[in-house]
Amino acid sequence: xxxxxxxxxxxxxxxxxxxxxxxxxxxxxxxxxxxxxxxxxxxxxxxxxxxxxxxxxxxxxxxxxxxxxxxxxxxxxxxxxxxxxxxxxxxxxxxxxxxxxxxxxxxxxxxxxxxxxxxxxxxxxxxxxxxxxxxxxxxxxxxxxxxxxxxxxxxxxxxxxxxxxxxxxxxxxxxxxxxxxxxxxxxxxxxxxxxxxxxxxxxxxxxxxxxxxxxxxxxxxxxxxxxxxxxxxxxxxxxxxxxxxxxxxxxxxxxxxxxxxxxxxxxxxxxxxxxxxxxxxxxxxxxxxxxxxxxxxxxxxxxxxxxxxxxxxxxxxxxxxxxxxxxxxxxxxxxxxxxxxxxxxxxxxxxxxxxxxxxxxxxxxxxxxxxx
Amino acid sequence: xxxxxxxxxxxxxxxxxxxxxxxxxxxxxxxxxxxxxxxxxxxxxxxxxxxxxxxxxxxxxxxxxxxxxxxxxxxxxxxxxxxxxxxxxxxxxxxxxxxxxxxxxxxxxxxxxxxxxxxxxxxxxxxxxxxxxxxxxxxxxxxxxxxxxxxxxxxxxxxxxxxxxxxxxxxxxxxxxxxxxxxxxxxxxxxxxxxxxxxxxxxxxxxxxxxxxxxxxxxxxxxxxxxxxxxxxxxxxxxxxxxxxxxxxxxxxxxxxxxxxxxxxxxxxxxxxxxxxxxxxxxxxxxxxxxxxxxxxxxxxxxxxxxxxxxxxxxxxxxxxxxxxxxxxxxxxxxxxxxxxxxxxxxxxxxxxxxxxxxxxxxxxxxxxxxxxxxxxxxxxxxxxxxxxxxxxxxxxxxxxxxxxxxxxxxxxxxxxxxxxxxxxxxxxxxxxxxxxxxxxxxxxxxxxxxxxxxxxxxxxxxxxxxxxxxxxxxxxxxxxxxxxxxxxxxxxxxxxxxxxxxxxxxxxxxxxxxxxxxxxxxxxxxxxxxxxxxxxxxxxxxxxxxxxxxxxxxxxxxxxxxxxxxxxxxxxxxxxxxxxx
Numbered sequence: 039x040x041x042x043x044x045x046x047x048x049x050x051x052x053x054x055x056x057x058x059x060x061x062x063x064x065x066x067x068x069x070x071x072x073x074x075x076x077x078x079x080x081x082x083x084x085x086x087x088x089x090x091x092x093x094x095x096x097x098x099x100x101x102x103x104x105x106x107x108x109x110x111x112x113x114x115x116x117x118x119x120x121x122x123x124x125x126x127x128x129x130x131x132x133x134x135x136x137x138x139x140x141x142x143x144x145x146x147x148x149x150x151x152x153x154x155x156x157x158x159x160x161x162x163x164x165x166x167x168x169x170x171x172x173x174x175x176x177x178x179x180x181x182x183x184x185x186x187x188x189x190x191x192x193x194x195x196x197x198x199x200x201x202x203x204x205x206x207x208x209x210x211x212x213x214x215x216x217x218x219x220x221x222x223x224x225x226x227x228x229x230x231x232x233x234x235x236x237x238x239x240x241x242x243x244x245x246x247x248x249x250x251x252x253x254x255x256x257x258x259x260x261x262x263x264x265x266x267x268x269x270x271x272x273x274x275x276x277x278x279x280x281x282x283x284x285x286x287x288x289x290x291x292x293x294x295x296x297x298x299x300x301x302x303x304x305x306x307x308x309x310x311x312x313x314x315x316x317x318x319x320x321x322x323x324x325x326x327x328x329x330x331x332x333x334x335x336x337x338x339x340x341x342x343x344x345x346x347x348x349x350x351x352x353x354x355x356x357x358x359x360x361x362x363x364x365x366x367x368x369x370x371x372x373x374x375x376x377x378x379x380x381x382x383x384x385x386x387x388x389x390x391x392x393x394x395x396x397x398x399x400x401x402x403x404x405x406x407x408x409x410x
Numbered sequence: 411x412x413x414x415x416x417x418x419x420x421x422x423x424x425x426x427x428x429x430x431x432x433x434x435x436x437x438x439x440x441x442x443x444x445x446x447x448x449x450x451x452x453x454x455x456x457x458x459x460x461x462x463x464x465x466x467x468x469x470x471x472x473x474x475x476x477x478x479x480x481x482x483x484x485x486x487x488x489x490x491x492x493x494x495x496x497x498x499x500x501x502x503x504x505x506x507x508x509x510x511x512x513x514x515x516x517x518x519x520x521x522x523x524x525x526x527x528x529x530x531x532x533x534x535x536x537x538x539x540x541x542x543x544x545x546x547x548x549x550x551x552x553x554x555x556x557x558x559x560x561x562x563x564x565x566x567x568x569x570x571x572x573x574x575x576x577x578x579x580x581x582x583x584x585x586x587x588x589x590x591x592x593x594x595x596x597x598x599x600x601x602x603x604x605x606x607x608x609x610x611x612x613x614x615x616x617x618x619x620x621x622x623x624x625x626x627x628x629x630x631x632x633x634x635x636x637x638x639x640x641x642x643x644x645x646x647x648x649x650x651x652x653x654x655x656x657x658x659x660x661x662x663x664x665x666x667x668x669x670x671x672x673x674x675x676x677x678x679x680x681x682x683x684x685x686x687x688x689x690x691x692x693x694x695x696x697x698x699x700x701x702x703x704x705x706x707x708x709x710x711x712x713x714x715x716x717x718x719x720x721x722x723x724x725x726x727x728x729x730x731x732x733x734x735x736x737x738x739x740x741x742x743x744x745x746x747x748x749x750x751x752x753x754x755x756x757x758x759x760x761x762x763x764x765x766x767x768x769x770x771x772x773x774x775x776x777x778x779x780x781x782x783x784x785x786x787x788x789x790x791x792x793x794x795x796x797x798x799x800x801x802x803x804x805x806x807x808x809x810x811x812x813x814x815x816x817x818x819x820x821x822x823x824x825x826x827x828x829x830x831x832x833x834x835x836x837x838x839x840x841x842x843x844x845x846x847x848x849x850x851x852x853x854x855x856x857x858x859x860x861x862x863x864x865x866x867x868x869x870x871x872x873x874x875x876x877x878x879x880x881x882x883x884x885x886x887x888x889x890x891x892x893x894x895x896x897x898x899x900x901x902x903x904x905x906x907x908x909x910x911x912x913x914x915x916x917x918x919x920x921x922x923x924x925x926x927x928x929x930x931x932x933x934x935x936x937x938x939x940x941x942x943x944x945x946x947x948x949x950x951x952x953x954x955x956x957x958x959x960x961x962x963x964x965x966x967x968x969x970x971x972x973x974x975x976x977x978x979x980x981x982x983x984x985x986x987x988x989x990x991x992x
Contacts, residue, residue, distance in 0.1 A: 093610050118725075119613045126614040132607035136629045146615035149625075192611075199615060 510593020648837030882916030
């Protein structure tokens with residue numbers, strides 16, 4: 039179990055100021071789980087990862103792994119990165135161009151403290167090369183590998199030392215789209231098989247959703263929400279998370295009534311009164327935002343009758359885009375624009391009226407700006 | 411309408427084959443190409459030709475002979491000359507490279523304290539002219555008057571002579587120190603372009619600082635080190651000041667000093683000097699050739715990839731004080747001690763070693779003396795004229811050459827590149843020799859004037875100008891020019907209004923560099939000057955020959971101070987330009 043507590047990392051910028059790259063970052067990663075740091079570039083996710091690696095020296099906080107403190111500002115502990123036994127895959131892969139595949143992979147064993155016999159080294163390297171399907175290329179120059187092969191070599195090199203923790207810094211971002219998707223499954227399979235505690239850094243939300251046991255969404259150096267992929271997607275806690283992870287509609291709303299038991303409240307919006315899912319602590323007359331994912335907006339030609347489970351409203355088709363698997367609709371309700379995904383069979387022309395319904399538990403109340 | 415447009419175009423097309431007007435574009439290009447070809451090829455051809463001739467005297471005309479090569483290659487001296495030259499150059503290159511590599515690694519890759527200061531300081535030696543550096547080291551480490559020796563003698567009471575610059579190892583020491591800043595710059599560039607995550611991943615693999623330095627950093631820098639070694643080797647084998655001042659007095663001869671001796675005896679053996687020069691040319695050509703091959707093959711090691719993250723520096727622990735101390739000692743040896751000893755001697759009536767008694771007799775007389783020499787004003791004027799003129803002409807001509815090489819599809823343009831770079835293989839002394847020989851034989855009235863030196867300087871520094879211009883030319887997108895053409899600008903207007911302004915930062919940097927090296931130039935000038943056309947470096951040389959050490963020091967101190975301020979000014983202007991252009 040990896041525990042990161044109130045971690046702060048800062049570094050001087052070019053102009054002599056201080057960049058607060060990670061602020062008060064705390065999370066826990068249970069043994070064998072894959073934990074993702076997700077956020078836009080400059081949000082501090084890579085700095086956090088490098089602080090765990092020891093490549094960046096934090097200014098305060100504490101990091102421990104399975105009870106062993108590897109960094110603590112209060113206890114004055116800082117274990118050097120080459121003593122931590124963490125495997126790391128860099129975004130650029132950092133494959134050493136002057137060595138071949140085998141030499142790259144065996145390096146961590148050669149420089150390690152433990153003395154290993156040559157034959158053992160060979161066995162271990164070939165086993166891990168086998169696992170990433172590079173065993174037939176062991177003697178190839180590292181620079182002659184394709185992008186995907188380099189990525190797997192970087193992974194093999196990180197795995198060969200049997201690390202206590204695996205750190206992956208945007209490992210798929212340099213691959214083309216098709217390859218990225220294949221490697222995503224590959225990576226997931228490998229991690230699940232080896233049951234290796236893993237921290238994964240990415241700015242790609244679909245990658246994060248596909249791979250992780252748990253995700254921490256970061257923004258401006260802080261963790262804004264931690265949760266399972268489904269939670270993050272379906273129950274975003276604030277506007278940033280809802281906006282960054284997937285596409286969504288934001289509708290300004292005012293709370294009319296709070297339902298005591300079911301975590302629901304009635305709100306008034308410019309597209310009509312709605313029943314939405316809300317956090318405890320919401321009270322009457324609060325100004326909030328309602329977030330509804332486009333795929334949760336059901337469209338219909340025929341008028342829909344109100345229902346306790348659904349919010350219903352009507353509008354006019356403003357624009358639509360045919361994308362093969364589905365249609366993107368822009369529906370105008372009064373002067374509010376609502377995005378919706380429609381089945382390709384829906385043929386309502388632009389300018390015609392259209393009717394929508396949204397499941398009440400898919401309409402999420404989140405704090406309006408300034409209360410994040 | 412469409413018809414009218416069509417007619418307009420067809421008219422244009424018709425015009426081309428019939429009415430060929432001499433476009434100013436072709437005049438400018440033609441002049442530049444001819445200039446470059448003339449400068450680069452003529453001396454080479456003449457040098458080779460001359461090496462097959464007997465000396466011409468008033469009574470006997472020159473005859474074809476192989477005697478020069480026989481003397482140059484078959485005498486017993488030859489093997490020794492070659493052996494000494496190569497040993498000297500190898501030693502210098504290895505020493506400078508080791509020093510430069512370590513300093514560059516320390517500065518770019520470790521957490522040694524005060525690094526940014528070190529980088530600025532490490533560039534200062536570049537402004538110290540070679541001859542002054544050698545003279546200063548004679549004052550520091552000659553067996554008789556060397557300060558360092560005297561310290562060991564008097565203060566520590568030993569009665570042996572620990573340092574002797576008048577020896578092969580002394581020569582290697584002085585020249586190696588002098589070239590180490592160059593090695594430092596070359597290796598700094600190599601370390602900077604290296605992806606830091608290559609080292610970080612070794613760190614995460616559990617490697618120690620020294621394992622990383624040895625197994626990753628050094629291996630990755632290897633091609634750059636070999637290329638730098640070749641450059642340094644060529645520089646060392648063609649260097650003149652150290653062999654002339656330190657080697658000749660004790661009979662250690664290398665190619666450059668042998669060429670100088672052959673010419674400076676009576677009657678001068680120009681043929682013999684030429685055959686030595688041809689040999690030297692072959693060695694430097696081989697060095698430059700291998701170096702260019704190596705740069706061409708370095709793609710395999712192109713290591714800049716991925717995102718730019720602030721490189722993490724290796725934590726040296728308590729070793730970082732050792733590296734800082736190393737730099738301080740280095741700086742003292744390369745800048746502080748040489749400059750201080752010159753400064754000291756420039757404040758004395760007669761040269762004497764620093765003592766309390768001598769401290770009483772500080773005087774500004776040497777400065778007064780040197781400035782009252784009639785040759786002083788002449789040589790300062792000549793140096794300024796030559797440096798400014800050379801820098802300006804070289805940068806302008808090579809900007810056109812760079813444009814042809816980078817932006818056009820003219821067949822054979824690579825030849826123009828090689829032609830302009832050809833003078834790189836000429837040691838200064840050899841270039842001086844061949845230009846001297848040519849204009850002695852082709853009397854167009856410039857022999858013995860300042861113009862012959864101008865030609866030598868332009869030829870010698872042309873390759874540097876081309877490098878500066880090529881680098882910045884490659885960064886100018888073709889479309890910038892094309893849009894100027896579409897706006898209706900002619901080629902010369904485009905060149906003047908679009909290309910030159912965009913090249914400005916590179917032009918300025920190259921201009922300043924060439925100006926500085928022109929002022930320092932000695933080895934070509936030494937065969938070409940005559941009374942009235944002395945330059946400052948020649949004046950220093952003559953003062954040394956006459957034993958006027960205090961005046962020499964005064965002139966040296968003024969020259970170093972001047973060059974230092976030029977560089978400071980250049981950096982200041984460069985920063986302002988950089989900001990304005992960005």
